Structure formats: structure tokens, C-alpha cells
Amino acid sequence: MITTIAVRDRRMSGMGVDASSWGAALVRISPYTFSAIGIAISIGVSVLGAAWGIYITGSSLIGAAIEAPRITSKNLISVIFCEAVAIYGVIVAIILQTKLESVPTSKMYDAESLRAGYAIFASGIIVGFANLVCGLCVGIIGSSCALSDAQNSTLFVKILVIEIFGSALGLFGVIVGIIMSAQATWPTKLISGIFIVIWILSLVSRRKNLCEDSESFFWDS
Amino acid sequence: MYGFEALTFNIHGGYLEAIVRGHRAGLLTTADYNNLCQCENLDDIKMHLSATKYGSYLQNEPSPLHTTTIVEKCTLKLVDDYKHMLCQATEPMSTFLEYIRYGHMIDNVVLIVTGTLHERDVQELIEKCHPLGMFDSIATLAVAQNMRELYRLVLVDTPLAPYFSECLTSEDLDDMNIEIMRNTLYKAYLEDFYKFCQKLGGATAEIMSDLLAFEADRRAVNITINSIGTELTREDRKKLYSNFGLLYPYGHEELAICEDIDQVRGVMEKYPPYQAIFSKMSYGESQMLDKAFYEEEVRRLCLAFEQQFHYGVFFAYMRLREQEIRNLMWISECVAQNQKSRIHDSVVYMF
Numbered sequence: 001m002i003t004t005i006a007v008r009d010r011r012m013s014g015m016g017v018d019a020s021s022w023g024a025a026l027v028r029i030s031p032y033t034f035s036a037i038g039i040a041i042s043i044g045v046s047v048l049g050a051a052w053g054i055y056i057t058g059s060s061l062i063g064a065a066i067e068a069p070r071i072t073s074k075n076l077i078s079v080i081f082c083e084a085v086a087i088y089g090v091i092v093a094i095i096l097q098t099k100l101e102s103v104p105t106s107k108m109y110d111a112e113s114l115r116a117g118y119a120i121f122a123s124g125i126i127v128g129f130a131n132l133v134c135g136l137c138v139g140i141i142g143s144s145c146a147l148s149d150a151q152n153s154t155l156f157v158k159i160l161v162i163e164i165f166g167s168a169l170g171l172f173g174v175i176v177g178i179i180m181s182a183q184a185t186w187p188t189k190l191i192s193g194i195f196i197v198i199w200i201l202s203l204v205s206r207r208k209n210l211c212e213d214s215e216s217f218f219w220d221s
Numbered sequence: 222m223y224g225f226e227a228l229t230f231n232i233h234g235g236y237l238e239a240i241v242r243g244h245r246a247g248l249l250t251t252a253d254y255n256n257l258c259q260c261e262n263l264d265d266i267k268m269h270l271s272a273t274k275y276g277s278y279l280q281n282e283p284s285p286l287h288t289t290t291i292v293e294k295c296t297l298k299l300v301d302d303y304k305h306m307l308c309q310a311t312e313p314m315s316t317f318l319e320y321i322r323y324g325h326m327i328d329n330v331v332l333i334v335t336g337t338l339h340e341r342d343v344q345e346l347i348e349k350c351h352p353l354g355m356f357d358s359i360a361t362l363a364v365a366q367n368m369r370e371l372y373r374l375v376l377v378d379t380p381l382a383p384y385f386s387e388c389l390t391s392e393d394l395d396d397m398n399i400e401i402m403r404n405t406l407y408k409a410y411l412e413d414f415y416k417f418c419q420k421l422g423g424a425t426a427e428i429m430s431d432l433l434a435f436e437a438d439r440r441a442v443n444i445t446i447n448s449i450g451t452e453l454t455r456e457d458r459k460k461l462y463s464n465f466g467l468l469y470p471y472g473h474e475e476l477a478i479c480e481d482i483d484q485v486r487g488v489m490e491k492y493p494p495y496q497a498i499f500s501k502m503s504y505g506e507s508q509m510l511d512k513a514f515y516e517e518e519v520r521r522l523c524l525a526f527e528q529q530f531h532y533g534v535f536f537a538y539m540r541l542r543e544q545e546i547r548n549l550m551w552i553s554e555c556v557a558q559n560q561k562s563r564i565h566d567s568v569v570y571m572f
Contacts, residue, residue, distance in 0.1 A: 055232070055235075056227070056228075056231045056235065059231045059232075059235030059236045059239070060231060060235045060236075060238070060239045061239070062236055062239070063235065063236040063237065063238065063239025063242075064239040064240075064242065064243055066239075066240060066243060067240070067243025067244070067246060067247070068243065068246070136228065140227045140228075143227075143231060144529060146239070147238075147239060147242050147529070150239075150243060150246065151242070151246050
């Protein structure tokens with residue numbers, strides 16, 4: 001028990017934190033927790049943004065369509081843009097969960113595995129909050145678009161251009177999130193891979209030594 | 222928080238705001254008014270109006286039309302729109318919409334009390350009342366002899382009760398007192414409405430403050446001009462001015478001591494927004510003042526529609542409809558009395 005605490009203290013002072021500080025508490029949180037929360041945020045907050053945007057647009061659209069029924073079919077595009085934001089969240093959540101791997105307990109608090117955990121967490125936050133504000137933006141513009149279209153139908157296409165720029169914000173979030181998630185390499189495979197490579201090399205070199213010995217043996221005799 | 226109303230306004234108000242903007246699209250434009258001004262008689266007017274949103278309200282009227290019928294049916298449309306919005310609204314929008322009616326209630330109360338004073342029949346007076354300002358016990362107003370009875374019998378159960386605290390006297394009702402009562406009630410109502418809008422905050426507070434301040438200032442000028450030459454003392458006149466608006470408090474001090482219209486003009490020209498109004502009129506002319514104020518009011522009301530996610534659009538729509546009904550009444554009267562040259566004296570164009 002005392003030796004494990006000593007090992008932990010040495011490892012932590014190797015990482016530059018004092019063993020009884022808040023920093024120590026943070027690095028003792030399992031990287032799996034961070035990953036799971038990241039995945040949850042990516043899908044949960046994206047869907048929040050999409051839903052928020054859809055109700056903002058939808059309520060205005062319904063009211064405006066009473067006096068001007070022609071606007072309904074065209075203005076459903078705004079709702080579709082908000083929906084796309086939720087889809088981005090789902091896609092990234094699926095990608096992130098494929099990055100989760102099991103790590104042996106001895107390596108769970110290594111710097112490498114913490115890094116992987118933080119990468120997934122960050123990716124989830126990036127995608128979640130980018131999609132939240134994107135959904136809001138597209139929703140508010142969609143509401144104004146419906147009301148303006150009801151008054152003057154030439155305005156629809158112009159306001160749609162604004163909406164397209166707004167929906168690009170979610171796409172930025174998804175791109176950066178996916179790039180972040182590529183950083184999520186857990187320590188297992190790499191180190192065991194190195195062992196395997198070293199072992200193969202050692203086999204090959206032993207084989208070569210044997211062959212040379214047998215050749216020299218044959219030549220001598 | 223100002224600027225973030227867009228995030229939550231549509232939960233309760235999105236549908237109704239879209240509906241009121243749809244109604245706004247149905248207001249008569251300059252082209253419609255030009256058509257109406259060309260009409261020869263009231264049937265022509267009815268025909269032109271059948272192409273607008275008033276069509277379904279006027280189509281069943283029998284042929285010898287009166288101007289009062291036209292005005293009544295158009296007001297009916299306004300009331301229907303209002304009631305539809307009111308029954309769909311939740312707090313605080315429903316309170317806001319109720320506030321829009323109190324002005325009409327005050328007008329109705331004064332109408333009935335004045336009519337009773339001049340020995341008119343109660344039923345006839347009730348038919349003349351504005352439908353938006355009706356309340357249940359309105360017929361009982363005819364029984365009251367002085368203000369205390371008025372309050373105790375009828376008004377204590379209505380939403381106008383809190384506005385009466387300043388004008389509870391035991392004096393008998395006569396013409397002068399009734400006008401003072403009307404203005405005192407209206408002053409209390411405007412101040413209450415103003416405080417309510419300030420409490421709502423955000424874009425509603427800003428836009429409604431501007432509209433209500435203009436209303437308060439306009440009433441102050443009208444009270445001043447109407448009380449020039451009457452027995453109303455300066456202190457009494459000052460008590461009738463609302464305690465907000467551009468003219469408060471220094472403009473009110475100066476208006477209270479005005480004795481003729483040129484002095485009023487001198488006071489108002491110190492304020493840039495009102496200077497623009499008064500500069501359109503030449504000296505000594507006061508007939509055009511009403512129209513100038515109406516035009517300014519319509520301009521500000523149309524600007525309220527420029528912003529989304531606030532309650533000011535409801536107030537603006539109701540006022541614009543009322544202005545339109547006034548326009549239609551003027552046009553119908555001019556056409557019915559064959560005075561078409563005077564039509565353009567009093568029609569305020571909106572869009």
C-alpha cells in the first residue's frame with residue numbers, strides 16, 4: 001500500500017503536479033470518463049441546438065403560413081438546415097466512440113492515454129457547442145426568412161444565402177472535431193506493437209546467426 | 222437581457238407575432254386609398270373594400286349603406302383579430318394585450334357618463350361604445366351621480382380601478398369634471414402601461430417607451446391647446462401631464478404657462494423631433510396639427526415592425542388599424558356628402 005502510494009507520488013511529480021492538489025485530482029480522473037462525457041456532449045448539445053433552431057423557425061413559419069400559405073414548402077429548407085446540425089452531432093458521436101479502446105490498468109494513467117481521453121473530450125465539446133450556436137443561428141434567420149417571405153417573396157433567396165453561411169459554422173465544428181479525434185491514440189497497440197517488432201527482429205537476427213554458424217561449420221568440414 | 226430575446230421569444234410569442242405580421246400585410250396601401258378616393262358613392266367603396274381583408278365583413282350588408290355601418294364592420298374585424306390573438310396569448314403577452322384595451326374602456330366610460338348627463342338613452346349610448354372597451358357592468362354607469370358612486374358601483378370591479386385613486390371626489394359630474402376625469406384616468410393608464418413595459422425589459426421596453434412617450438407628449442400638447450381660455454388653472458393643467466416622455470419635466474413647466482398656440486409652438490420647437498412636426502405648419506394654424514401628429518404616430522408605428530421578437534408589433538398593429546378605420550370613416554363621410562375635395566385633408570397614408 002505504501003509502495004503504491006510512493007509509486008503514484010513519483011509518477012505524479014514526474015508529471016509536475018503536487019500529490020495533494022486539485023491538479024492531482026484531475027489527472028486521477030479516468031480518461032474513459034472524459035471520453036464518455038465528450039461523446040455525450042457531442043450528440044446531446046448538438047441535438048439541443050438543432051431542436052432550439054427548429055422550434056424558433058417552426059413557430060414563425062406556422063403563423064406566417066396562415067395569411068400566406070405559399071411560403072410553407074420553400075421555407076422548410078430552414079428546418080432542414082437545423083436538422084443537419086443534429087446529424088453532424090450523431091456522425092461525430094459515432095466516429096468518436098469507435099476511437100475508444102481498452103487500455104491495461106497499469107497504463108491507464110499514462111500521459112499517452114490521458115491525452116487520448118482529453119482528445120475525445122475536446123472533440124466532443126467542439127462539435128457540441130459549434131452545433132449548438134449553429135442551430136440557434138439558422139433557427140433565428142429561418143424565422144426572419146419565413147416572415148419576410150410572407151411579405152415579399154423576392155426576399156427569400158437573399159435571406160437563404162445568409163442562412164447558408166450560418167450553417168457553415170456547424171461544418172467548421174465537425175471538421176475540427178474530426179481532426180482532434182484523430183489524435184486519440186491509446187497507448188496499448190503502439191507499445192505492444194513495438195514489442196512485437198523487436199521480437200521479430202530478434203528472431204530474424206538469431207536465424208541469421210544460426211545460418212552463418214552452420215555455413216561456417218559446413219565449410220570447415 | 223437586451224439582444225437575446227431571439228432565443229426564447231418564439232416559445233410563447235412566435236406564432237402570434239407571425240400572425241400579427243400577416244395582418245399587417247393586409248393593411249390598406251396608398252394605392253388602395255387612391256382607389257377609394259375616386260369612388261362616387263358608398264357602394265363603390267364597398268366594392269373596393271371587398272377586394273381587401275374587409276371583404277367578408279362587408280359583403281352581407283344591404284345596399285343603402287351608411288358610413289356608420291362601414292365603420293362598425295371594419296371595427297368588428299379589428300375586434301375579431303384582437304380576440305383571436307388574446308385567446309392564444311400566455312402571460313405576459315396576455316396582460317400586454319389587455320393593456321391595449323384600457324384606453325378604449327376609459328373612452329367608453331366617459332361616453333356613457335357624458336351621455337347620461339345630457340339625458341340620452343343608455344341603450345343608444347352602449348351601441349356607440351367601442352367594442353374593445355366593453356365590460357360587463359357598463360350599463361350601470363348611467364346610475365351614478367358623482368365620482369365616488371361611479372367608482373363604488375361600477376369601476377371597482379374593472380381593471381380601471383387602480384387608476385381612480387387620483388380623481389375620487391364627491392363633486393357632482395359635469396362636463397368640466399368629466400374631461401378632467403378622462404385625462405386623469407388616461408394619465409394613470411399611460412404611466413401604468415409604461416411601467417409595465419419597463420418591467421418587461423428588452424426590445425419591448427425600448428420600442429414601447431418610445432411609442433408611449435410620443436403618446437404622452439401628444440396628449441400634453443392637446444390638453445394645453447384645449448384648455449387655453451378655459452377655467453383650468455395652471456396647477457390643474459400640470460397635474461394632467463404624464464410623468465414620462467420627452468417633455469417631462471421641463472417641457473411641462475413651460476407648457477403649463479402657455480396662453481396661446483404660438484407660445485406652445487415656441488415650447489415645442491426646442492425639442493428636435495417635435496420641431497420637425499411644427500415646422501410643417503405655418504404660424505397661427507392649428508387645424509393641421511392633428512393630422513401632423515397622426516402622421517408622426519403612423520411613422521413611428523410602422524418603424525416598430527422593423528424589429529422582431531418584441532410585443533410592440535401588437536400595439537403598433539392595433540393603432541394602425543384604428544388609424545385606418547379613421548381614414549375610412551373620413552373618406553366615407555366625404556364621399557357621402559359629396560365633398561371629395563376635402564378628402565386629402567385628413568387621410569394619413571401608411572405604406
